[in-house]
Amino acid sequence: MTKALDFGSVKLKHLALHKVGNKIQEEDLELSDFELEVEENSPLHKSLMAYFLKPFREGGYYHFTDESEDLNLNEMFGFSRRLFNDPFEQFMPQSREIAKHLYNTSTHPNIKGGEFYVAYLEDCIVDGEVVNAIGLFKTENKEKFLKVKDQKTGAWAIVQDEGANVKKLDKGCLIFNFEEEKGFKICLKDSPSKNVEAQYWKESFLRLKKREDSFFHTQNYLNICKEFVEDVFNEEHNVERPQQMDMLNRSMKFFTENEDFNIVEFENSVMEEPEVIDAFQEYKDQYKEKNEVPVFDEFKISSTAVKKSRKDFKSVIKLDKKIQINVAGNEEHIEKGFDDEKGMSYYIVYYNEEE
Structure with missing residues (x-):
């Protein structure tokens, strides 16, 4: 190359x-x-x-x-x-x-x-x-x-x-x-x-x-995705950490697997639910106004920008100091709860095979 x-x-x-x-x-x-x-x-x-x-x-x-x-x-x-x-x-x-x-x-x-x-x-x-x-x-x-x-x-x-x-x-x-x-x-x-x-x-x-090129537009959208999860798609709005990690993973997967970005394809593939799509569109407009940057709905995806942003898309849930759960998909197999007797939170992970 x-x-x-x-x-x-x-x-x-x-x-x-x-x-x-x-x-x-x-x-x-x-x-x-x-x-x-x-x-x-x-x-x-x-x-x-x-x-x-x-x-x-x-x-x-x-x-x-x-x-x-x-x-x-x-x-x-x-x-x-x-x-x-x-x-x-x-x-x-x-x-x-x-x-x-x-x-x-x-x-x-x-x-x-x-x-x-x-x-x-x-x-x-x-x-x-x-x-x-x-x-x-x-x-x-x-x-x-x-x-x-x-x-x-x-x-x-x-x-x-x-x-x-x-x-x-x-x-x-x-x-x-x-x-x-x-x-x-x-x-x-x-x-x-x-x-x-x-x-x-x-x-x-x-x-x-x-310079407003493919790197610029790709990095912009990846920032919007990351900050949307941090600011809106979060626990304050009844979204648990596994679902947040899954949203970040699906966003990164879309940018990794596609050469061109299209907002409709992205929202249908990653956001899926109409209320989440509406919230994302509202957040995107706010981001555009706040940062005074153009946000395009179609552009060529920059693989360099994707590589540079990957480290910011953390898919790890850190518990206390020594326990980590790496969520790479199937977030529906992870449940969060609270044990009143122990006074501690917990996660239950369901799986079919252990590798």
């Missing part, structure tokens, strides 16, 4: 390093005048390429956006377009402008300063297309390490230093020279934290919106 995102033939053509502090803390912005020279296939080159590219996986793409819907008002879109149009002449000037823009958007007191790399990459493969890309990578967290030095006198010296872990990229993005009219196609690496200072990379510096 062809990879949607393939970096096997990528070439690092230009690389710049700037130091970007926290503006509100009056830290410095140190801009470089020259490109970094890195010998191709050297140990340093291999480490940098792994550091830059390994965190990115297919699925979940973004575009540049602006509240006015005029892309020309998004600074990063302008810098990127100028760089793509003339990478030889514009690489250093635009890399400096991008670093200045990052500095000007680093205005939360908790944002950490750090090294900021700007790279120009050739021959990235995105959805079968060979395209160039701009890579932006910021190092914020440093780790201490020990380095042993040979003193040439029969003795060794141990020096403590600190630096970036090449296996832990803090913040990054890849801007592909693809779909310029929509705001380019972009991969994002960011902190999972929802803190304001953690969101500046995506919200203030880049100003991105999710």
Whole structure:
């Protein structure tokens, strides 16, 4: 199967390093005048390429956006377009402008300063297309390490230093020279934290919106299914845990076994009962309004989105600390009750054969 995102033939053509502090803390912005020279296939080159590219996986793409819907008002879109149009002449000037823009958007007191790399990459493969890309990578967290030095006198010296872990990229993005009219196609690496200072990379510096593709629509619907079970199809509405697990299993099964999504087929196959279907439709409308996202009734199912969401569809009932019931179907063979004499809840499981 062809990879949607393939970096096997990528070439690092230009690389710049700037130091970007926290503006509100009056830290410095140190801009470089020259490109970094890195010998191709050297140990340093291999480490940098792994550091830059390994965190990115297919699925979940973004575009540049602006509240006015005029892309020309998004600074990063302008810098990127100028760089793509003339990478030889514009690489250093635009890399400096991008670093200045990052500095000007680093205005939360908790944002950490750090090294900021700007790279120009050739021959990235995105959805079968060979395209160039701009890579932006910021190092914020440093780790201490020990380095042993040979003193040439029969003795060794141990020096403590600190630096970036090449296996832990803090913040990054890849801007592909693809779909310029929509705001380019972009991969994002960011902190999972929802803190304001953690969101500046995506919200203030880049100003991105999710790309509305099959991954986007599949992930949206899977989120709706999961949250519907948590918020509505639950014990507060007289739905026991085995039935909840079964609903999640049937939802995941539908997305796993079908290539195309159709709302009528999904509701008839998974929800079945008219009152459950009505409740789901009402919840779907609320989700759409609350999250301000489009929810389509027909789309191509993304297997990548299904794989990424599978871990969130838990089908295990945990009892106390050491007992688990894995519900993979036949929830009607599981009964829940309460023993008044023991003052404890219980489950009864009916089965035909023991394996």
